[in-house]
Amino acid sequence: MRKLLMTAALLIGSAVPAFAETIEIQLLNENEAGDRMVFSQELIRAEVGDVIRFIATDRSHNAQSVKDAIPEGQEAFRGRMNQDVEYIVTETGLTAVVCQPHESMGMVALIVVGDDLSNAQDILDARIRGAGNDKIVALIEEARAAQS
Numbered sequence: 001m002r003k004l005l006m007t008a009a010l011l012i013g014s015a016v017p018a019f020a021e022t023i024e025i026q027l028l029n030e031n032e033a034g035d036r037m038v039f040s041q042e043l044i045r046a047e048v049g050d051v052i053r054f055i056a057t058d059r060s061h062n063a064q065s066v067k068d069a070i071p072e073g074q075e076a077f078r079g080r081m082n083q084d085v086e087y088i089v090t091e092t093g094l095t096a097v098v099c100q101p102h103e104s105m106g107m108v109a110l111i112v113v114g115d116d117l118s119n120a121q122d123i124l125d126a127r128i129r130g131a132g133n134d135k136i137v138a139l140i141e142e143a144r145a146a147q148s
């Protein structure tokens with residue numbers, strides 16, 4: 001029995017990729033290119049088992065997922081203003097991320113897990129304001145172009 005349990009533990013362990021990464025994304029007032037109110041990376045590629053850490057580098061930002069713009073089974077998240085927040089990747093697919101105060105100015109990001117774009121229409125149908133919506137559409141196009 002003991003041996004059986006250990007085998008089970010090994011099998012469960014092997015479901016998590018051996019090279020799980022922590023991906024750090026900064027919340028910025030301005031990036032090196034001079035774009036204002038931006039995530040340091042806007043198309044964020046990850047795999048199941050990775051952790052995406054949003055870091056409150058500059059003040060007056062947060063990071064949160066958008067309702068109905070996240071893979072089924074993936075836990076939604078909502079970081080507080082000026083605080084780091086982590087997204088623990090459990091599902092493949094796309095997630096739209098916004099900074100609530102600057103969403104309409106285009107402070108958004110798109111997480112792509114496992115190169116799975118199957119919920120792209122959910123993201124396009126979700127309510128994302130102003131320039132944020134335009135950027136999300138562009139990021140989905142970019143992810144699609146990279147796939148073909």
Ligand SMILES: [Cu+2]
Pocket residue numbers: 037038060061062099100101102107
């Ligand atoms: Cu912001």
